[in-house]
Amino acid sequence: MAITFRKKNAVDFIFSSVTAIASLSVIIFIIGILYVLIKESSLSIERFGIIKFLVSTDWDPVRESFGALTNIYGTVITTFLSLVIAIPVALGIAIFVTEISPNFLKGPIGIAIELLAAIPSIIYGMWGLFTLSPIMSQHVEPFLKKVTAGIPLVSILFQGTPMGIDILTASVILSIMIIPFTASISRDSFKLTPAVVKESAYAIGATKWEVVKNVVIPYSKLGVFGGVVLSLGRALGETMAVAFVLGNNHKIATSLLDAAATITVTLANEFVEADNDVYLSSLFYLALVLFLMSFAILAVAKIFLLRAERRYSR
């Protein structure tokens, strides 16, 4: 529609071209990142292949033998654990804000959640190292060890000395970081439930919880799911919050009290120190794997959120 209004005008043409180029920068970045990462990691791709790199647990700068599995394992396990902790809490917050809270509390809690999201990840990391880690190693982890001591299989998860620098601590910090994202997207999705539908449920005698459980959550599940996947994408790429408390240990740890390494932590700790080409190239390879993983997950999240939006706007 805009085009028909426009008179032919040289300045206008220049201005529109400049804005077009500026908006294309986003596409240029994405293609550029992909191209550069592939190019920089080509040495490592040639040397270790794709499947072999992904399933190898080697990470040995001295023998120049590299594989991504320990890093991917660390990334996946910390992300998974943090989601397990964060999702129930985030949904609880969203339910509280939309259904339970008196009006005067809605604003402050909303702001508190946004502030929690605004705190830089390095602050989370440092707080985790100096404050949370001692609490975990002195109180929480010994307690978990004692409770699970007799139970087979579960006790394996809590083997080892509680040091506070481990998968469990990193996951707790990560979960605190992603609670705000999940909570605010869930809240926005919950809010989209039409009042009429909820009122009909109340009218046939449903309790508040039954309305939430049987009306609000089913109605907004697409949006909530999108929010959860978005948080997953965020957690995968989080660096500083976990870099302090994970310990950068390249092995497949079976106990949650073991140190581990994520892709991001490995990059943060070793990138500048990489002293030969294969080492550096392998780190670029890791970055490429991380980029592809998070891009795919974020794209899925975006598709769900767009679908949710389209469905409700009808």
Added chain:
Amino acid sequence: MTREKQRKIEGGIALVFSTLAALMGLFWLVFILGDVLVHGMGALHLNLFLQDPTPPGVEGGGLRNAFTGQLLITLFATLIGVPVGVLGGTFLAEYARGTKISRVISVLSDIMVSVPSIVIGTFIYAILVHPLGHFSGWAGSVALAVIMIPVVLRTTENMLSLVPWTLREAAFALGAPYYKVIIQVVYRGAATGIMTGILLSIARVAGETAPLLFTSFNNAYFSADMKGPVASLTVTIFQYAMGPYDDWHKQAWAASLIITLFILFITILGRLIIKWRYK
């Protein structure tokens, strides 16, 4: 127990749990902020802003280099990122309004906003640090700008879309070409919103550490030369907190306090402006 009673009890339990969840969210915020405040206030000292770091292990000194570096890097990132972001958003909301390309770029920007910032650090390292052979403040600024652009672009697009179409038609009717309409009418209408978006994007990048690790790196000495490695508060916090000296830890807390307060202040300011302007 009757069925009604059971349902009521079940509901009550669920509601108690979700209230507890909300309290837990608040608890973490108070815990983290309180901790940063207590430790930070204790270590805050005028010398922190006026002196450069002493050699490792020697007590005293300050973080003048890191404060200056952080300001420079963020300032230049803003100078690069904001024009590109605002112009790009203009294209999406005006010239390409409603087209497929506009929708595609919007979605890609939303994805770019959440792409791991450390990956952007490695990208900039490969194109700006490795070829030149040394770390530089410019590389840091560009890395932050790359993170900033999608954020500014999306908020600008949204804010411009809020300006009523009839306003543009009125200007067209006076014979104004589109660029004049955009600059003199649409930008004016959306100025507060765009400013808020810029503020929030500054808050977003000011606390970034990961993309600076391999770009602007760090510098133990005072340096305002953007062509060489420049110290930043965030990278300094990382280095000091992981270091072995108590004095370093104290300075890291103080730096954390300053940066947290700065970011929270901008975030709250942005939210207040939105509330006040778009009730």
